[in-house]
Amino acid sequence: MDEVKKIKTVCRSCHGGCGVIAHVKDGRVIKVEGDPESPISHGTMCSKGLAITQLAYHPDRVLYPMKKTRGTWQRISWDDALDFCTEKFNDVIKKYGPEGIIVGQGTGRDFESHFSRFGNLLGTPNILTAGHMCYLSRIGATLTTCGRHPAIDYAGNPKCIVMWACNPLWTNPDEYKGVSFWRAYEKGAKLIVIDPRKGFLANRADLWLQLRPGTDAAMAMGFFSVIIEEELYDREFVEEYIHGWDEFVQRVKSDYSLERVEDITWVKQDLIRKAARMYAGTKPAGIHWGVPTEQTPNCTDFTRIAVGLMAATGNLDAPGGNVFHEPPPVRKVAEFSAHTSLSEEQKKKRLGGDKYKLAARMTFITPKCAWDAILTEKPYPVKAGYLVGTNPVITRANAREVYDALKKLDFLAVSDFFMTPTAELADVFLPAGTWLEQNHMADNWKFHGYVLARQKVVQIGECWQDHKIFMELGKRMGQKWWDTVEDALDWLLEPTGLNWEEFKEKGYLKGDMKYYKYREKGFSTPTRKVELYSTIFEKWGVDPLPKYTELPESPVSRPDLAEEFPYILNSGFRTPTFFHSANRMIPWLREIRPDPIVEIHPQTAQKHNIEEGDWVWIASPRGRVKERARLNDGIDPRVIVAEHGWWYPEIRDQEHGWDISNINILTDNSHESMDPVMGATSLRVLLCSISRCEKQ
Numbered sequence: 001m002d003e004v005k006k007i008k009t010v011c012r013s014c015h016g017g018c019g020v021i022a023h024v025k026d027g028r029v030i031k032v033e034g035d036p037e038s039p040i041s042h043g044t045m046c047s048k049g050l051a052i053t054q055l056a057y058h059p060d061r062v063l064y065p066m067k068k069t070r071g072t073w074q075r076i077s078w079d080d081a082l083d084f085c086t087e088k089f090n091d092v093i094k095k096y097g098p099e100g101i102i103v104g105q106g107t108g109r110d111f112e113s114h115f116s117r118f119g120n121l122l123g124t125p126n127i128l129t130a131g132h133m134c135y136l137s138r139i140g141a142t143l144t145t146c147g148r149h150p151a152i153d154y155a156g157n158p159k160c161i162v163m164w165a166c167n168p169l170w171t172n173p174d175e176y177k178g179v180s181f182w183r184a185y186e187k188g189a190k191l192i193v194i195d196p197r198k199g200f201l202a203n204r205a206d207l208w209l210q211l212r213p214g215t216d217a218a219m220a221m222g223f224f225s226v227i228i229e230e231e232l233y234d235r236e237f238v239e240e241y242i243h244g245w246d247e248f249v250q251r252v253k254s255d256y257s258l259e260r261v262e263d264i265t266w267v268k269q270d271l272i273r274k275a276a277r278m279y280a281g282t283k284p285a286g287i288h289w290g291v292p293t294e295q296t297p298n299c300t301d302f303t304r305i306a307v308g309l310m311a312a313t314g315n316l317d318a319p320g321g322n323v324f325h326e327p328p329p330v331r332k333v334a335e336f337s338a339h340t341s342l343s344e345e346q347k348k349k350r351l352g353g354d355k356y357k358l359a360a361r362m363t364f365i366t367p368k369c370a371w372d373a374i375l376t377e378k379p380y381p382v383k384a385g386y387l388v389g390t391n392p393v394i395t396r397a398n399a400r401e402v403y404d405a406l407k408k409l410d411f412l413a414v415s416d417f418f419m420t421p422t423a424e425l426a427d428v429f430l431p432a433g434t435w436l437e438q439n440h441m442a443d444n445w446k447f448h449g450y451v452l453a454r455q456k457v458v459q460i461g462e463c464w465q466d467h468k469i470f471m472e473l474g475k476r477m478g479q480k481w482w483d484t485v486e487d488a489l490d491w492l493l494e495p496t497g498l499n500w501e502e503f504k505e506k507g508y509l510k511g512d513m514k515y516y517k518y519r520e521k522g523f524s525t526p527t528r529k530v531e532l533y534s535t536i537f538e539k540w541g542v543d544p545l546p547k548y549t550e551l552p553e554s555p556v557s558r559p560d561l562a563e564e565f566p567y568i569l570n571s572g573f574r575t576p577t578f579f580h581s582a583n584r585m586i587p588w589l590r591e592i593r594p595d596p597i598v599e600i601h602p603q604t605a606q607k608h609n610i611e612e613g614d615w616v617w618i619a620s621p622r623g624r625v626k627e628r629a630r631l632n633d634g635i636d637p638r639v640i641v642a643e644h645g646w647w648y649p650e651i652r653d654q655e656h657g658w659d660i661s662n663i664n665i666l667t668d669n670s671h672e673s674m675d676p677v678m679g680a681t682s683l684r685v686l687l688c689s690i691s692r693c694e695k696q
Contacts, residue, residue, distance in 0.1 A: 002026050008035055008507060010442045010454040012110055012435035013048035013055075014579045015173050017041065017443050017450075019507075020049065022436060022457045029053050029436055029458050039508060040443075040450060044179045046172055047576050051588045056434050056460055060585060060649065061417055063461025066429040073419075073429070078462065078472075081428055085386070086476040088411040088427070089122075092384045097123075099349045100383045102370050104128030106390030107580060109435070110442050110454070111466040113492075115388060116337035116363075118470040121479040125342060125350035125365075126382070130395075132359050132366045133680040135174055137294045139447075140358045140678060141303035144536045147524025148324045149447040150310060152286035154180040156320035160190040160282035162275075163201055164306070165216060166290025170576040173290060175325075175448040181288065190282055192275050194219060196570055197599070197641055198634030207275050211265040213570040213639060214685035217298035218548035219272070220305040222261035224252045226276035227312060233280070234314030241518060242311055243525075244533020244545065251545050264548065266636065280313045284320030292572065292684050297673060299680035300358060301546035304532070308546070311530040319515050325449030326511035329495045333445045336492060339363055349380070355671075356679035357540045366679030367396050368669045371405040384411040388466055389432065393421045394581040394647050397669035397681045398622065399662050415469055418585065421647050421658035431463045438465030439485055439500065441492055449511040453504045542677055552673045553686045555638075565620060565687035570635075571663045572644045572684055573599070585649035596661040598627035599641040600690065605631050608690055615693040618642060620666035620686055626693055627661050640688055 004025045011018040011032075019038025023031045032052055036043035055061070065081035066073045076084075092100045103119040105111070107130050119127045131137060142149045152158065154176075161184060169178035185191060185204075193205040194216070202208040211219050227233050228249055238245050258269040265272075279285050287310060293302045307316070315321030342363075352369035354360055373382040385406065396402045406412060406425045414426040423429055435454060442454040456465075464472075471481045471488070482488040489500040496509060503509070522528030526535045538544040555562040577589040584590060598616055610616055614629045618640065627642055635641055644664065648657035659665055666688065673682040 004030070007455065007457050009436070009457055010452045011045065011049040011052070012442065012454070013052055014046065014171065015107075016110055016435070017446070017452060018045055018049055018172065018177060019043070019452075020045065024457060027458065029056065037507070039510065040452065041177045042179050044177065046178075047589060047592070048579055048583060051583070051586050052434065052436060054586045054588055055417065055583070056436055058418075058585060060419075062419060062429055062431045063463055064431060065462070068427050078464070081430060082473050082476050084428055085413050085473055089384060089477065092411070093123075096381050096383055099124055099126060099346065100381055102126045102128055102382055102385040104385065104387045104390055104392070106130055106392075106395060107134065109389045109432070109466055110440055111388065111470065112445050113333040113336040114467045114470040116333065116339065118474050118479070120338045120342045121474060122477060123342065123346055125346045126370065127364045128367060128370055129364050131362060131364055132356070132678055133295045133299065133683060134291050136362055136364070137299050137675070137678045137680050138303045140362045141300045142307055144358070144525070144531070144534055145304045145307045146311065146316065146530045150307065150316060150322035150324055151175040151447050152288045153320050153323040154184045156284065156323070157187060158184055158189050158284050158286040158320040160192070160279055160285035161185065162192045162194065162279055162285070162287045163205075164194045164287060164289040165292035166288055167199060167201060167574060168288065169200065171290070171574050175446050176288065190278055192278060196635060196639055197573070197632070202634070207271065207278065209267050209271060209275055210636065211267050213568055214296045214298070214551045214554070215265045215548070216293045216296075217302040217305055217546070218256070218261050218264040219267065220302060220309060221252060221256040221548060222258060222265065222272045223276040223279065223309055224305070224312070225256050225258055225261065226273050227280050227309075228252055230277070232277065233312040237314050238312055241523070241529050243527040243529040243531045243535070248308070248532040248545055251547065255547070279309070283314070284318055285313065285315050286321050294680055295572065295683040296551060296680065296685060297549050297675050297682055299675040300678050301548070304534070304546040307530065308532045316530065317516055317518060323515065324517060325447055326513055327449060328451050328509035328511045330441065330444060330451055330509070331492045331495060351379075352679065356674070356677060357542070358677040359679045366674065367392065367402070367681070368671060368674070368679070371401050374405040374408055375401070383409060385409050386413045387422060388415045391416075391420045391422045391581040393425070393658055394645055394662055394664065397664055397667035397683055399659070399664040400623065401669065403658070415466060418649065420581065421656050424654040424656070430469055431461065432469065433460070433463040433465040437463055438467065439489065439504075440465070440467060441489055441503065444492070449513065450508055452508045453506065455504050537677070540677070551682065551685050553668060553682070555687070558687065561621065561687055565689045567604070567640045567688050567690065568638060569618065569620065569666065569686050569688035570639055570641045570684060571667065571686070573597070573641050575643065578645055581645040581647060584647060596627040596643045596646040597630050598643070598690075599630050599632040599635055601635050601637040601639070602631045602633055603637045604640075604690075605629060608692060610690070610692045617691045617693055618663070618666065619689045619691075622668065623665040625659070625661050625663060625665050640690060
């Protein structure tokens with residue numbers, strides 16, 4: 001019998017980056033634990049990562065390529081699966097051009113470099129990601145405002161933290177791991193929490209601002225109102241490094257008095273004033289913001305205002321503030337992705353054209369443009385799709401439209417771990433390897449200054465890591481790739497002088513940190529300054545100054561609709577167990593969260609004869625779904641808080657109950673509801689009604 005081997009690798013059960021020690025016996029992973037030597041996670045792991053063995057060895061996991069024949073899935077070989085995909089994609093290209101193919105991903109499994117390269121070399125301008133409303137949206141907004149994405153510098157010991165619509169202890173998002181925040185908090189940092197819901201962090205905050213869902217941009221303007229009125233800004237930085245300060249100040253003074261901000265956000269003026277004073281008057285201070293701020297029509301403007309707050313208070317690229325981490329000298333995703341190979345002619349065919357100018361600059365389309373093209377065949381037919389690590393039937397707005405669009409495709413290939421509701425609509429299923437089953441230079445796309453060695457621990461079935469699938473399918477499509485995944489990693493690592501085997505032993509690389517870089521070279525914007533007045537937006541014919549725009553579906557904008565749907569639905573509530581639509585089949589995690597939860601204030605519940613644990617109908621103008629009630633006096637009685645991502649793997653038909661509790665049946669994806677330059681979907685805020693289900 002083999003001894004237990006301990007192999008170091010890097011998790012990707014959620015946003016990734018946490019160091020892991022995998023215990024392997026007889027060729028099987030028997031447990032995982034946190035790696036105390038990890039510079040990212042310091043030995044901690046969340047519930048999602050700890051449950052990886054239950055995912056990897058789940059009896060329902062698909063371990064072989066599958067092809068649907070007369071409505072039934074049948075096992076095939078990898079050669080047959082890739083040849084079948086190649087034949088179908090080439091047929092579409094011959095008849096409709098490469099733009100007739102949509103290539104899409106979800107939040108990703110660290111395959112962004114290979115995903116983008118495959119799409120670009122395929123020649124399709126129609127790359128579909130979650131980026132229009134998640135992370136890439138803030139990257140786009142920060143690039144146009146200050147040239148790079150500023151992340152909070154927890155290692156620099158911030159003395160004040162503004163936790164804005166985020167709970168890193170549950171979500172470990174992107175650059176951050178919850179442990180970094182918690183260490184700073186335990187050292188005595190003041191904490192301001194901005195969240196419609198009173199949770200763990202709000203209970204421990206020095207100040208909790210319970211704003212109306214979706215009004216974050218107005219709240220940020222409220223901070224500025226105080227900072228400008230009381231002259232709490234860094235005068236030297238403002239004069240030397242902010243473009244458009246005078247114009248911006250005029251907008252704040254004319255449009256965002258504290259009285260108006262209180263009216264918009266529901267937060268009292270004195271509390272806004274206290275929070276703004278605490279943030280501006282405590283040095284250093286950092287803002288840590290989450291995706292709820294991006295999933296509204298104010299997506300881009302909120303980020304621009306937030307960057308303005310960092311800059312005006314002297315906390316931008318300052319120790320303990322929001323900084324521009326220096327990456328290690330590896331080749332970047334942009335270089336690997338071969339984006340320059342896409343011709344200008346093909347770029348002009350991007351669905352949506354230049355309607356969403358910032359999204360187009362980031363080289364992706366918004367989902368609504370894809371669904372419209374599939375269903376209407378305008379501006380041209382879209383006939384095939386390749387979806388990787390995504391479940392849009394559950395995770396995209398207006399889910400019934402998504403379902404109809406994917407069902408209409410002539411050919412759909414899906415790569416995933418399980419037969420999800422989306423995968424069930426496919427013609428071929430390509431089984432992906434988990435993070436235990438891949439070699440990769442992890443986190444190369446993040447802005448935290450690290451790259452990490454995720455090394456393959458085990459082989460399960462015939463699953464391939466996504467990077468290999470892209471490479472082998474790409475080669476059959478005539479694309480130029482490296483011979484092996486490891487050869488591609490050698491190329492990415494070449495500037496460091498290391499190859500993959502050497503990097504794997506080293507474990508990680510960190511860039512050299514340097515603060516106040518702007519003092520030497522300014523900011524990477526057209527004016528070399530932080531642009532509160534955006535010269536890029538001005539050229540686009542877009543309002544160059546940020547502002548708050550009232551939500552298209554709210555009691556303010558639609559009082560007529562509010563008569564039938566009187567509550568604000570704040571959807572997308574996160575849990576520590578699930579990563580969007582993933583993990584509903586994992587025993588440990590499902591035991592913690594067996595049912596979808598909708599939180600209702602006790603007064604509101606009483607009004608509708610709803611008790612704790614009742615099943616509740618939640619309805620919007622687009623449909624209704626049901627979730628189980630939990631009473632919570634930490635939300636406003638006018639607000640309903642619901643979980644997203646729900647389907648039922650235990651329902652054994654091909655639809656898996658996708659429309660029972662799927663909150664995205666209620667959400668809107670109309671162009672009128674989107675961010676005007678990024679196309680961000682308003683997933684988070686809409687109007688709803690509630691009622692007790694008669695049958696419990």
